[in-house]
Each structure stands twice: as C-alpha cells, then as structure tokens.
Amino acid sequence: MLLSLRHRTLLAPMEGVTHPTLRRLLASHGGVGMLCTEFVRISRAPIAPKTLRAAVVKVPGIPLSVQVMGNDAAKMAEAAGLIARAGADVVDINLGCPMPRVVRKGVGAAMLKDPELLARVLGAMRGEVPGALSAKIRAGFDESDDVLRIAEVVQNAGVDFLTVHPRRRCDYYEGVADWRIVRTLRERLDIPVVGNGDVWYARDALRLEAETGCDAVMIGRPALRNPWIFRQIDELRRHASPFRPTGDDVFAWLLRVREAYDATFPRTVGKLKELLSWIGRAVDDGGAFRRSALRAPDVDAILRLAERTLRRLPAERLDLDAEGTLALERSGSAVAA
Ligand SMILES: Cc1cc2nc3c(=O)[nH]c(=O)nc-3n(C[C@H](O)[C@H](O)[C@H](O)COP(=O)(O)O)c2cc1C
Numbered sequence: 001m002l003l004s005l006r007h008r009t010l011l012a013p014m015e016g017v018t019h020p021t022l023r024r025l026l027a028s029h030g031g032v033g034m035l036c037t038e039f040v041r042i043s044r045a046p047i048a049p050k051t052l053r054a055a056v057v058k059v060p061g062i063p064l065s066v067q068v069m070g071n072d073a074a075k076m077a078e079a080a081g082l083i084a085r086a087g088a089d090v091v092d093i094n095l096g097c098p099m100p101r102v103v104r105k106g107v108g109a110a111m112l113k114d115p116e117l118l119a120r121v122l123g124a125m126r127g128e129v130p131g132a133l134s135a136k137i138r139a140g141f142d143e144s145d146d147v148l149r150i151a152e153v154v155q156n157a158g159v160d161f162l163t164v165h166p167r168r169r170c171d172y173y174e175g176v177a178d179w180r181i182v183r184t185l186r187e188r189l190d191i192p193v194v195g196n197g198d199v200w201y202a203r204d205a206l207r208l209e210a211e212t213g214c215d216a217v218m219i220g221r222p223a224l225r226n227p228w229i230f231r232q233i234d235e236l237r238r239h240a241s242p243f244r245p246t247g248d249d250v251f252a253w254l255l256r257v258r259e260a261y262d263a264t265f266p267r268t269v270g271k272l273k274e275l276l277s278w279i280g281r282a283v284d285d286g287g288a289f290r291r292s293a294l295r296a297p298d299v300d301a302i303l304r305l306a307e308r309t310l311r312r313l314p315a316e317r318l319d320l321d322a323e324g325t326l327a328l329e330r331s332g333s334a335v336a337a
Contacts, residue, residue: 005063005216007033009205009230010163010194012220013067013092013136014038017274020057021264025257026223027059031230033216034063039094040079041107042070047079056086065090065134069097071107071117073124081128090160091129093122095150096138098169109169112141115153122157136163136196139181142170151185163194163218183212194218200225202232202242203323224278227253232322242322247313250279250320251306258299269299276302281329282319283310 011018011026013036023035037055040047058064066088070076080091095118097108104110111118126133135154139147144166154162166181167173177197186193195214199205205217223229228249232242257275261268273294280290289309296302315321319328 005033007031007230007234008209008216009233010034010065010216010218011036011223011230012196012218013065013094014220014224015097017224019264020054021260022257022275023057024059025260026227026230027062029228029231031232031234032062034065034090035059036065036092036218037067039067039069039097039108040083042068042072042075042079044072044075046075047082052082052086056083056088058087063089065092067092067094067136069094069102069107071105071111071121073121076121077124077128080125080133084129084131088131090132090134091125092134092136092163093125094136095154096136096165096169098138098172103169109138109141112137112146112150112169115150118150119153119157122154122159126158132160133158134161134163134194135159136165138169139164139166139178140168142168144168144178144181147181148184148188151189155189155191159191161192161194161215162189163196165196165218167197179208179212182208182214186213186215192216196220199229200326201321201323202229202236205229205233206236221278224275225282226320227279228320236322244315245318245320246315247310247318250313250318251311254303254306254310258303262299269302272299272302283313284317284319284328285309 009032011032015038018038040051040055055066066083068076068079083091094108095111102108151162164182164185166178182195192215194216195208195212196218199208199217199219200222208217228243228245235242258268261271265271276293280293283289292305293302296305
C-alpha cells in the first residue's frame with residue numbers, strides 16, 4: 001500500500017497553481033491523501049534556504065510530496081536530501097514537464113529519452129533520501145513504445161512509487177489520457193502505480209482504479225474546476241451519497257479563497273481569475289459568468305458578480321456532481337472566452 005495513505009488520492013503538482021495556500025484550501029474539503037508541490041528547479045546552485053522553506057509547507061495530517069526537476073545527479077541528490085530532512089514526506093522527480101523552455105535544458109520530459117541519465121540521477125537521489133522517493137512520468141517523449149522500459153529503470157533505481165500521466169510529451173495536454181498505459185505499468189511493475197489524467201469527475205477516479213488496478217489516483221486540473229472532487233471520491237468509496245455543490249457553496253468557496261489569497265499575495269485578482277477560469281466552466285449559463293468574471297476590474301467586482309449570478313444557482317445548473325460528461329465544455333459555450 002502506498003505510504004499507508006488515509007485516502008488514495010493525490011493533488012497533482014501544478015506550477016504556479018498548487019501553492020501552499022491553495023493546497024490548504026483544497027485539503028480543507030477533505031478526502032485528499034497527499035498534497036504535491038510544483039517542481040523546484042535544481043540547476044547548478046544548491047537549493048536556497050528560502051526556496052526550501054517555500055516548498056516544504058505542510059498541512060497538518062496530510063503527507064507532502066515535494067517535486068524536484070533537474071538532471072545533475074549530484075545536485076539533485078543534494079537537494080533531495082535537504083528536502084527530505086526539511087520534512088517532506090516524499091521527494092518526487094519531474095520526468096514529465098513538456099514545456100519547450102524545460103525540455104530544451106534536457107530536464108522534465110526530456111529525461112524520458114535518456115534511461116542511463118535517469119538511472120544515474122535517481123540512483124544518486126536514492127542514496128540521499130531515507131524516506132519515500134517517487135517519480136512522475138509521461139507516456140514517453142514522441143512515442144509511448146518505451147514506457148515500460150522507462151518505468152523499469154525508475155523501479156530498478158529503488159523508487160518507492162511511480163505516477164504516470166499517460167500522454168506523450170508531444171501531446172502536451174491535448175487528446176485523451178491513455179489509461180491502458182496505467183494498467184500495463186500496474187500489471188508489470190512491483191512498485192505501486194498512481195494513475196493520473198482526465199479524472200474530471202469523482203466517478204472517473206473509481207473507473208480509473210477499476211480499469212487499471214492503480215494504487216491511487218492523482219488529480220490536477222479537475223480539482224480547480226471542482227474543489228470538492230476529493231470529498232466526492234471519498235463519499236463514493238464509502239458508498240455515501242456524494243456532495244452536490246450549489247451556487248451558495250461556490251460563492252462561499254470564492255469568499256474563502258479571497259480571504260486566504262488577500263493574506264498571501266500582493267494582488268489577489270489575477271490568482272482568483274486563474275481559479276475562476278476553471279470553475280466558470282462548470283456553470284450552465286453559456287459562459288456568461290466566466291466571461292464577465294475574467295473581465296472584471298477587481299476582486300470586489302468579481303465577488304459582486306458572483307453574488308448576483310452564481311449564488312442563486314441550484315446544483316442542477318452547475319456541472320459539479322460526482323459524475324458527468326463535460327457536456328458544457330464539449331458544447332463550447334462554457335469555455336468560449
Ligand atoms: C498549470 C499546470 C501546471 C503543471 N505543473 C506541473 C508540475 O510542476 N509538475 C508536474 O509533474 N506536473 C505538472 N503539471 C501536470 C499535472 O500534474 C498533471 O499531470 C496533468 O495536468 C494531468 O492531470 P489532470 O488531468 O488531473 O490535470 C501541470 C499541469 C498544469 C495544467
């Protein structure tokens with residue numbers, strides 16, 4: 001069993017998004033088994049104390065995974081050791097970031113092309129991390145033919161568990177996550193496998209587990225769209241009836257986000273809009289709320305708009321139930337900017 005997690009669900013690392021404040025807010029709804037930080041880039045200089053402090057911020061009672069990205073074995077090992085000693089429950093290596101600025105430097109998903117380098121870096125990290133070490137991979141760089149070989153390299157380096165986002169680097173976030181790859185890795189590896197990708201509804205998490213046998217489910221963007229998804233998964237697993245958020249719940253969530261962001265960031269408005277661009281997709285109003293919120297001049301205007309329009313909406317006008325088909329997004333109306 002994966003680290004004996006209370007809930008077999010992980011909040012995915014998302015650069016610029018899963019900062020400590022949002023991690024804490026999302027965790028407060030319950031059902032999250034592990035929180036993951038965005039990657040910390042490890043290059044030539046040792047990890048700065050300030051960076052270390054900013055990354056290792058825990059929510060009491062929930063294990064924290066801190067992700068590192070880099071390809072210098074000695075530096076990665078040094079950073080991993082410091083992070084583990086600073087209190088991270090898991091040190092994770094990013095082997096999936098598809099961005100050109102990242103792969104150009106030979107890190108992130110680029111490392112999937114170089115199994116020898118991968119073995120060297122992971123082996124060095126293993127030597128410095130007494131606790132859990134994990135890796136997060138994509139299905140491959142341009143092809144997914146080598147995914148099992150890469151996963152075996154990771155396993156043989158002594159990694160405790162592996163997360164797979166089954167898209168290739170060249171897919172970025174397009175197309176559909178190929179859950180068959182999760183199943184293959186689960187069947188062929190001895191270490192636990194975490195499945196990730198396109199778990200848009202709580203019911204999808206149970207489907208991913210049933211179809212692949214994965215040991216846990218990692219969720220990223222869908223938790224921005226529906227901040228109650230982890231709670232709903234937990235309820236489904238317990239055969240309880242899943243929470244159905246109403247407009248009132250969404251409005252109260254936005255007030256909590258505002259308060260927490262005001263205490264954290266110099267400018268709340270941009271960060272709030274980032275979340276609204278996701279949550280707005282779940283509102284059945286032809287995209288009107290999302291469009292107006294993203295154009296609003298400041299936080300007060302956004303919240304006045306939310307109070308006037310969102311607050312009255314019944315659950316039926318929101319696509320935040322435990323199951324669904326992304327019908328609003330597929331129709332294009334909710335996302336047209
Ligand atoms: C804005 C954004 C930032 C991301 N940053 C990271 C990151 O720092 N490290 C990482 O391993 N994956 C990162 N990812 C990938 C996610 O962790 C996840 O694998 C991907 O979004 C698929 O899962 P989802 O369908 O649940 O969102 C990022 C994704 C997004 C959308």
